[in-house]
Amino acid sequence: DGGITQSPKYLFRKEGQNVTLSCEQNLNHDAMYWYRQDPGQGLRLIYYSQIVNDFQKGDIAEGYSVSREKKESFPLTVTSAQKNPTAFYLCASSIGTTDTQYFGPGTRLTVL
């Protein structure tokens, strides 16, 4: 089955620690995205990548970092510089820049 996987589903972190969220897709999509969703709100773009070894900041990139070493993978690191990291994180991918985005199941990050 083709799709997008995110792991883990739930993640707990102590303050001051970096943590990496995994996103993998086997849809052969060029573009991948990370969004943050806070309770009762829409999605906000953190980072996106249109091609391997290239990525761009979205609207709320501060405190986050990404890499795109393989077409299939786009991990997101939440660093200790992120002031309020507790949120739901969604990864998405699309064939091209104007195509439909397809989403993974999400990761719920809680900072203790």
Added chain:
Amino acid sequence: AQTVTQSQPEMSVQEAETVTLSCTYDTSESDYYLFWYKQPPSRQMILVIRQEAYKQQNATENRFSVNFQKAAKSFSLKISDSQLGDAAMYFCALRSYGQNFVFGPGTRLSVLP
């Protein structure tokens, strides 16, 4: 700048009835796409329907259809024969050529048995 507005934070509908969710948007681009996504309690975002701006015909997917009014920049979603499984958050989204997705704040739909 692109914006998407959903003026109904919450809606409810009786099972088997029809409900319409509103969405307005703003973009200066002539080439763009509009989407409705559904987010059930599992929180996975699921594509409901997509509309290309250059197409005059309204998109339809089974019980879901849109009313696309380009001049008014309106993109409403109609759900016919509502089912309990339709209960979810619904997000309207806009993607102009060369731009990133912009999502609206969402409308929470409840389906009453």
